[in-house]
Amino acid sequence: MTALSLLMVGVAYLVGSVSSAVLISHAFKLPDPRYHGSGNPGATNVLRLGGRVPALLVLLTDVLKGTVPVYSAFFMGITPLALGFIAIAACLGHIFPLYFHFKGGKGVATAFGAMLPIGPPLAGLLVASWAVTVFIWGYSSLGAIIAVSLAPVFTWFIKPEYTLPVAMLSALIVFRHRENIQRLWRGQESKVWDKGKTNE
Structure with missing residues (x-):
């Protein structure tokens, strides 16, 4: 990679390290999502702990953490790979945030944001995949796993030159959900509307 690419990798990690769930929860005087609910500092846990408004703010901010570095790099002419x-660096920042003792979330929203520069068709297909899965089965984690697993397939038909980068990102997110996969297999995963449950 070029020096510019390496610089943007570092910038992406630092941007991703800003834990919006922790900051927004603090602003709304909510419990720290790293130590309450599921213990995952993400929008779903904030939804359970504080309701829709802070959760929506967390979701939007987490998406931007992926979109801003990748879009910026895209306009700099950096290669797809x-x-x-x-x-991936933006997502790793979210998962292992430098500023928050390396205790972060699953990286789904940030990964979604990082894929947005590929175009609205991919974004729409990912949102639809997640929404249909959650509507049918009620599991946010399952929706995320299915959506990111389908992302490389969708990308192949939309902009095939980005298939490998998307596949790399998808593999990271699925790996991050390995505990959720185990709970889903055992029938122990909580549904998105189960405020009293503590896993995610």
């Missing part, structure tokens, strides 16, 4: 590493 390097964009993939930049997207």
Whole structure:
């Protein structure tokens, strides 16, 4: 990778390290999502702890953490493969945030944001995949796993040159959900509307 690409990888990680769930929860005087509910500092846990408004703010901010670095790098003319590493760096920042003792979330919203530069068709297909899954089965984690697993397939038909970077990003997100996969298999995963449950 070029020096510019490496610089943007570092920038993406630092941007991703800003834990919006923790900051927004603090602003709304909610419990720290790292130590309450599921213990996952993400929009779903904030939804359970504080309701729709703070959860929506967390979701939007987490999406932007992926979109801003990748879009910026895209306009700099950085290659698709390097964009993939930049997207992964943003997600790793969210998962292992430098400023918050490396205790972060699952990276789904940030990964979604990182894929947005590929275009609205991919974004629409990902949202639809997640929404249909959650509507049928009620599991946010399952929706995320299915959506990111389908992302490389969708990308192949939309902009095939980005298939490998998207596949790399998808593999990271699925790996991050390995505990959720185990709970889903055992029938122990909580549904998105189960405020009293503590896993996610």
